[in-house]
Amino acid sequence: MGKVLPGTGRPIRRGCQRCRRAGQRAKTTQQCSAMILVAGGTGTLGTKVVSLLLARGDGVRVLTRDALRADDLRGRGADAIVGDIRDSATIEAAVSGCTTVISALHGFIGGRGAGPAAIDRDGNRSLIRAAVAGNVDHAILMSAHGAAPDSPMSLHRMKYAAEQTLVGSGLDWTIIRSVPFLDTWIGVIGAHIADQGRALVPGRGDNPINFVSVNEVATVIDRSVHDRAFRGRIVDVTGPDNLTFTALARQLIEASGKPGQIAHIPLTALRVMSVLARPVAPAFARKAHAAVVMNTTDMTVNDRASALPPTSNSSPRQP
């Protein structure tokens, strides 16, 4: 885990805001029956978060567009709402009765009208508005390391815009900025090692990048739900090592136990694709652009001093 930036100084209020807003005597959040919405609960990260919360006995609801996955989640004891973050009726139903809302979704690989502007900025803003209207107590936003208004990546600019909305919403909030997930990149680089003996590296792959395990990020979200010390904070989640794409590819080939080769997509081709593909295949263009950024900018983290918020006295809330 990396450094924790201070919050805005908004005072942490004791007791459950949801009860207070509903005109009831404010209970502690632990006394409230908790229903936690995980928007993006079917993703790489969201799946782990849902498992952690269910294992604690928390009430969990997942928002997904996939009816089959919704059925599967119901079979595991979660509630599920089938719909799209861009649909206001869906969001209203999803947050209804929830004490906590977690946004773990993104539109990075979405097509036209479903990219970072539509999902990470506008979708999250709608979710935050619905959470305010629905008397939600606490919202946790999954953002990204480097989120900033002038980031070279649209995803990071849109994450920053959503962060701003959340901080100004009046909700209790936690923002989690993570470096790239190792698990995601193992999937990308190692996708064809088993069947083709070939690891695919975008660009030269010699730029060191800080990766973190998705399990570690899920643990931070789980703690953010249950520990009030995480409220009003931007938590930077970083990994132990800086690793190049090529070094990762070598390790994956070695771990496969079979001979394999590394194929590189030339940086020039990525640059060209990131521009030419934009009008016809925006998600493809976005991926190519991200690969250029990850090959050419400083992606390292070297001051990973442990600085999670000190654990507060709040115990896990019971459903």
Ligand SMILES: NC(=O)c1ccc[n+]([C@@H]2O[C@H](COP(=O)([O-])OP(=O)(O)OC[C@H]3O[C@@H](n4cnc5c(N)ncnc54)[C@H](OP(=O)(O)O)[C@@H]3O)[C@@H](O)[C@H]2O)c1
């Ligand atoms: N992967 C990384 O390296 C990385 C690094 C830093 C931060 N993050 C952030 O961490 C979070 C989780 O990332 P991930 O890699 O685990 O995601 P992922 O595996 O790609 O899953 C994406 C999730 O977003 C949901 N989603 C996408 N569009 C949606 C829409 N229009 N309406 C409703 N749901 C939608 C998907 O749900 P359905 O398909 O089931 O509808 C799915 O659950 C995201 O906020 C991401 O930006 C990721």
